Amino acid sequence: MLALAAGLFSGGSVVAHAQTVGDWVLGNWQGAGYWYPGVVSKIGGGKITIRYDDGDKETVSISDVRPYDWMIGMKVECNYKNAGEWFPGKIASLAGEKIGIAYDDGDKETTRTGRCRTN
Structure with missing residues (x-):
């Protein structure tokens, strides 16, 4: 679960790529602009299913996922x-x-x- 997703800067925003099931990521829950931590549970067809750390689950476009980057001081x-x-x-x-x-x-x-x- 502590595996971090690889990231790539593109046009000033972080784009997640090369996720695998089990990667810890941040997902844009319901496209509301807030990023919540979770684990990739399924990938396919340009979509990623995230099991959020609070127990919720959501399938989102790859553009609504970014690498988990939380660190002390953030x-x-x-x-x-x-x-x-x-x-x-x-x-x-x-x-x-x-x-x-x-x-x-x-x-x-x-x-x-x-x-x-x-x-």
Whole structure:
């Protein structure tokens, strides 16, 4: 699951390519402009099925997938204490799907990647 998808810069945007089943990627959930982490579970016909870290599943165009690139210090938004509101912060630690967040308002939380997103 920790295999990272290969990426390629093209025209200022990241385009994922050469994914295989099991690659950890970021998917543009329902084309809404937010990128959520998940694992490729199926590939075919220019489409990729992602099992998101929060348990949701979606089949998207390859253009709606990019390499998983989260790292310590990166800005994300997370669903603080799973209360339904998204708050900005930075990644303070990463260990698989376990993620430490230092929120912009000074709060800290250890949560799961499935409760975080980027835009």
